[in-house]
Amino acid sequence: MSTGSAGPAAAPRPRDQADVRRHNAAAVMAALGAGPRSRAEIAAVTGLTRATVGSIVDELRSGGLLTEQGARVPRGVGRPGIDVALDPSGGAGVGVEINVDGLSAVLVDLTGNVRHRASRPGDQRDRRAADVLRAAARLVDEAIGEAERLGLVARGVGVAVPGLVDLDAQVLRVAPNLGWREIAVPERMTRAGAGAWPAVTLDNEANLAALGELWSGGAGSRDSFVLVNGDVGVGAGVVLDGRLHRGSRGFSGELGHLPVAPEGPECRCGARGCLEQVAGLDWILRTAGLEDLVRSGVDPMSALVAELAAGDAGANAGVAAAGAALGVGISALVNLFDVDTVVLGGVYATLFPWLEQPVRAVVDRRVLSARWAPITVRASTLGRDAAVVGAARSALRDILLDPLGGAAA
């Protein structure tokens, strides 16, 4: 299949030895992402020589990023190999999610395990941004303290927000559902923090949820998929051939404002009938008669799930209608991007058993290619935590991509 290249690019530029070694060290870290391996297996997976693998493993072990494990049962002929693994105490990332209906934070170690989790449900629209950022900073302080108790070094903090993020400036340009504009979240959170923090980076929640899904191994590393993250707002993170598609300015995946009901209610974005007005959490809770729960500071999802499971007619009809509207949005995504997999994250992951059928019915009707190319719709392997776990893991990317620099730090 032609790739439609405009023509060959210039020849690859020569690399110096340090570049090559950095690249190879990152390849060794990546090879261990799915679990422990012997040096021979690492060599086979990366295409590096055994000598190179041995030397890099030694350097990363002395930097505290890798550890050795006892021999597994021997495979095939030859003596059993000693396995090498990512060192769980090699470092940890803090993830924090600022969402319309609550705040949450996790601490994730180098192997991807969640070691600490905290959440503060409650409607953030009633609070001043300064108060919300202070509360989020307290969650980060807690997670860093927890890292210390666990003998882990917090290497970075990732912050997920439901809005347009200017990545270069590290500024939240607009989060319509929070009513926030032009807020330098990392700078303000760092100032509000109690202790010394590692670097803080801000990103869009749907993008981080998609990265979380990609890194968790829920998708193949070269796969294409769209993660649709549902909360009060609805966003999408687009992964094409194993890479997040951020777009020209980093603003891709704004699915929530797709028109699905032109005569529908006015949206905070200024337009009418946007998807999130008829498929977002506010709408679902309203149709289920649970809208007061959000403002009361209780996480409404367990109450909603209980009503759905008990067969409550209003709740079931509301989620089915949201699923149908979501199906229209997903159909547009698939028709435009031609991805074969759509992953539901955020509250949509929790509601997946009730959303699946209504979404499928619309997708089968509206996706032109559905007859020739089946589409998988499934819940995120990280469930509702995809964004906050993605944020924590993104804070570990520097060390995974440049482990020699990271080990020296």
Next chain:
Amino acid sequence: MSTGSAGPAAAPRPRDQADVRRHNAAAVMAALGAGPRSRAEIAAVTGLTRATVGSIVDELRSGGLLTEQGARVPRGVGRPGIDVALDPSGGAGVGVEINVDGLSAVLVDLTGNVRHRASRPGDQRDRRAADVLRAAARLVDEAIGEAERLGLVARGVGVAVPGLVDLDAQVLRVAPNLGWREIAVPERMTRAGAGAWPAVTLDNEANLAALGELWSGGAGSRDSFVLVNGDVGVGAGVVLDGRLHRGSRGFSGELGHLPVAPEGPECRCGARGCLEQVAGLDWILRTAGLEDLVRSGVDPMSALVAELAAGDAGANAGVAAAGAALGVGISALVNLFDVDTVVLGGVYATLFPWLEQPVRAVVDRRVLSARWAPITVRASTLGRDAAVVGAARSALRDILLDPLGGAAA
């Protein structure tokens, strides 16, 4: 800005000498795509040594793909260089477009110049597929005959169709507006042709229009843009970082079935209120009172443009309403892909002076990031011919990407 990679890929595989030379030859051809250059300029642009450039140019000249031109006015110091250019007689591609409202064909030489053009307006929905394919084959026979008269060798035939194309199988899966399903267009056209044809390849019209725009230099070679091709149907070709994004199965860019009017008329795809029902050519001609022209075998566009220019109220209102609906579709594209440029092709290129304002008004309101990142909406540099010219040029890709193989053939 992080690219969100899942981790480094394996080290690049070693290349053999023939690979390297093929790659370098393609780089030389690409360097000449924008016009003649001296050998020194080619070396500077490609990063190759002067000796390598000299040797490749010699081989491509003897293969008939490059030609020398007299010295230009000397630039700077040193003796004036002899320029090298793509040889217009080095080969030509035939493009043919099968559309709902007519057939057209072009012959394009290696330098990108259109050397012959023919069209047969008329509604193809009234005809059997076999008759349409025979008529299209006659246009190809004509173009090949014209190539011979011009002393050109036709190196390939590209066919553009308004539907889902299975590129591997070279089968048109479905073209809802033509009412066609499962047609092996290249095979059937080749059988219907009078003479011996070069290879025939089938592709979606919007994808070919986007490639035509990319190769014509209307967009920068590493740019991202979406080309929205309007006719009776509406499709999009998505170019990300200078490459056509085809999607997982080659079915990307199906914009025409985006819901913009859920209570709107039923579409041939089975859903309701699809964009092309309220922004396609049928709808525009109907509101302008010109719908009978299509079936009469006359190209309705000149009549429509005349009415618009004369200030006809119905025609102007119809195009403005189509522009507003198109603006909703374009806003969805920009919100999802985050491209900064949208190019209008097909009949939308012709209608651009009347579409621009209504499209802009909606885009400025519905694109969330518009305030921080301006969006360019413009007509295709190839006008209405983007798809058919893209088809012809795609038939020359083999020779541009592997000119040594092509020269030997």
